[in-house]
Amino acid sequence: MPRDRDPLVVGRVIGDVLEPFTRSIGLRVVYSSREVNNGCEFRPSQIVNQPRVEVGGDDLRTCYTLVMVDPDAPSPSDPSLREYLHWLVTDIPGTTGVTFGQEIVCYENPRPSMGIHRFVFVLFRQLGRQTVYAPGWRQNFNTRDFAELYNLGSPVAAVYFNCQRESGTGGRRR
Amino acid sequence: MASSSTWSMCSLRAALPSISASPSCPSISFPKYPSSSSGFKLSKPKSGPKPINSFVGLAPMSTLLFPSSYQDSSFEFTIIDNGGRISAMRHGRKVPKLNRPPDQRKALLRSLTTQLLKYGRIKTTRARASAMRKYVDKMITMAKDGSLHKRRQALGFIYEKQIVHALFAEVEERYGGREGGYTRIIRTLPRRGDNAPMAYIELV
Numbered sequence: 025m026p027r028d029r030d031p032l033v034v035g036r037v038i039g040d041v042l043e044p045f046t047r048s049i050g051l052r053v054v055y056s057s058r059e060v061n062n063g064c065e066f067r068p069s070q071i072v073n074q075p076r077v078e079v080g081g082d083d084l085r086t087c088y089t090l091v092m093v094d095p096d097a098p099s100p101s102d103p104s105l106r107e108y109l110h111w112l113v114t115d116i117p118g119t120t121g122v123t124f125g126q127e128i129v130c131y132e133n134p135r136p137s138m139g140i141h142r143f144v145f146v147l148f149r150q151l152g153r154q155t156v157y158a159p160g161w162r163q164n165f166n167t168r169d170f171a172e173l174y175n176l177g178s179p180v181a182a183v184y185f186n187c188q189r190e191s192g193t194g195g196r197r198r
Numbered sequence: 199m200a201s202s203s204t205w206s207m208c209s210l211r212a213a214l215p216s217i218s219a220s221p222s223c224p225s226i227s228f229p230k231y232p233s234s235s236s237g238f239k240l241s242k243p244k245s246g247p248k249p250i251n252s253f254v255g256l257a258p259m260s261t262l263l264f265p266s267s268y269q270d271s272s273f274e275f276t277i278i279d280n281g282g283r284i285s286a287m288r289h290g291r292k293v294p295k296l297n298r299p300p301d302q303r304k305a306l307l308r309s310l311t312t313q314l315l316k317y318g319r320i321k322t323t324r325a326r327a328s329a330m331r332k333y334v335d336k337m338i339t340m341a342k343d344g345s346l347h348k349r350r351q352a353l354g355f356i357y358e359k360q361i362v363h364a365l366f367a368e369v370e371e372r373y374g375g376r377e378g379g380y381t382r383i384i385r386t387l388p389r390r391g392d393n394a395p396m397a398y399i400e401l402v
Binding site for chain 1: 315316317318319320321368382384386387398400401
């Protein structure tokens with residue numbers, strides 16, 4: 025039995041999407057009054073609209089970037105489109121929410137067709153206000169390369185949840 | 199005693215802002231190993247001792263603290279334990295029976311491995327997930343071998359042909375370097391209908 029480790033490591037988010045990091049900022053994602061915890065399961069009907077995101081920290085001057093990716097696109101057994109970018113918001117001031125930031129890539133309603141997908145929210149700290157260009161397409165997005173490209177360093181917070189097709193067993197019974 | 203504790207819980211809950219309901223009622227289950235130190239097996243699932251129930255009223259308090267603090271170790275607010283089953287030993291238990299006669303058991307394991315190889319990650323009960331590991335590893339080992347004989351053996355076990363052929367085609371690049379341990383089990387929240395402990399099993 026594995027000893028209790030960081031849920032991000034157990035769910036292999038660290039490994040597939042991110043490098044090991046130490047979280048330093050609180051991140052709270054709420055989908056219509058239900059909070060996202062690591063590894064909990066949502067239904068596509070609950071995540072249609074973008075969530076309310078609250079960034080922690082204590083400084084209104086530091087800006088943060090939020091990325092939402094799906095590392096299991098199109099299916100966990102065949103992640104050829106890893107990762108699929110669902111949402112990209114930059115210049116979020118600390119201690120505020122995502123509405124104060126600049127939405128580079130608008131929120132796309134996740135609709136997993138096959139298998140159980142993980143959806144990861146990653147928060148990076150920006151060095152200053154910078155223009156981030158939207159990638160040409162959403163699939164085959166690489167979070168590590170993105171952080172390299174814009175000098176975001178290692179992430180400061182991450183959280184993930186699972187989601188499967190509405191009409192799968194996840195939809196019929198809790 | 200019981201009436202006063204329920205009254206205090208209700209008033210506490212009413213006073214606090216409503217927390218979104220989690221599937222099973224938040225029960226703080228302290229590690230049960232100290233309680234089983236007397237040596238007898240607790241076969242009752244979820245035997246919550248009476249004094250602990252009065253602490254359930256405190257559960258909303260702790261969730262209020264969580265939003266501001268880091269969710270380092272909180273998987274969920276409800277603890278994912280082993281379902282109340284405590285026994286220290288497994289002496290002589292070689293085959294997981296899964297509450298089924300042998301023919302059904304074999305069919306169940308065949309269908310579970312077929313689904314796992316097809317979808318990559320499935321959610322099932324913990325007992326089934328840990329019983330399937332052996333068969334999934336066997337299938338991947340057969341694919342690594344790659345000979346016609348192994349392919350036909352795999353075709354006799356997996357229910358869908360395309361999955362076998364796809365597996366034999368791609369196993370080299372996915373698992374060529376890995377020796378064994380092709381699956382991972384992540385425990386998760388119990389099922390609502392019967393409180394069965396659930397787990398995700400996924401291909402590594």
